[in-house]
Amino acid sequence: MSHFPEFEVVPAVDVQDGEVVQLVQGERGTEKRYGDPVEAARRWVDEGAETLHLVDLDGAFEGQRENAAAIEAIVDATDVAVQVGGGIRTAADAVALLDGGVDRVILGTAAIENPDIVGEISDEYPESVMVSLDAKDGEVVVSGWTEGTGLDPVEAAARYEKLGAGAILFTDVDVEGQLEGVQTDRIERLPDAVDIPVVASGGVATVDDVRALREAGAAAVVVGTALYEGQFTLREAMSA
Numbered sequence: 096m097s098h099f100p101e102f103e104v105v106p107a108v109d110v111q112d113g114e115v116v117q118l119v120q121g122e123r124g125t126e127k128r129y130g131d132p133v134e135a136a137r138r139w140v141d142e143g144a145e146t147l148h149l150v151d152l153d154g155a156f157e158g159q160r161e162n163a164a165a166i167e168a169i170v171d172a173t174d175v176a177v178q179v180g181g182g183i184r185t186a187a188d189a190v191a192l193l194d195g196g197v198d199r200v201i202l203g204t205a206a207i208e209n210p211d212i213v214g215e216i217s218d219e220y221p222e223s224v225m226v227s228l229d230a231k232d233g234e235v236v237v238s239g240w241t242e243g244t245g246l247d248p249v250e251a252a253a254r255y256e257k258l259g260a261g262a263i264l265f266t267d268v269d270v271e272g273q274l275e276g277v278q279t280d281r282i283e284r285l286p287d288a289v290d291i292p293v294v295a296s297g298g299v300a301t302v303d304d305v306r307a308l309r310e311a312g313a314a315a316v317v318v319g320t321a322l323y324e325g326q327f328t329l330r331e332a333m334s335a
Contacts, residue, residue: 099314104332106139107319110162111152136169142329146176154182170196186215203227213258222261231268267297279311286312
């Protein structure tokens, strides 16, 4: 399947302890709670979402998938494309999700630590791997954004495309969760460097931010806090 043939606004459903939350700057303890994941997912689908972005935050921090049940419930309850990240550490983890009806798996730390995992999964499910590159001050960071890798996001994106990645998720950590707007200069270099879709995440506060990321070349934009806080509706963002 071709990903994001047209620009999409993708709602984030971040799950911690079985509930939807949004963190500020990825810091635990900053979360605001937004209730039941399946209800949130259904709401975004009703509003027109074509893809849902699910993150198992406990998995991302603990390194194992803690909220698998909530994610399975969302896959069962909706009929849109679902991309899942958080705690996927092995090819077997990823394939189990893909076997279970997930469309794309998002790999961050695992892909950085073991780049070959991208090819292992892609051999079985082509174009199913989205590699997550989280950048802070222009450097890719891992492990909940606490460790620098020395990697330049553009070079990393090109490398993962060669390894078989079907898409890149680029998160600008400096603005993530702050509702203070986006920095398009961070993302512009990526779509020029790769042929696979680049999905932007982090800092979206207004419909203008969505438009700016689209103009910077993003194939899709993941939006979390702004939607949950009612800064704009999904329909408004999509019609922009």
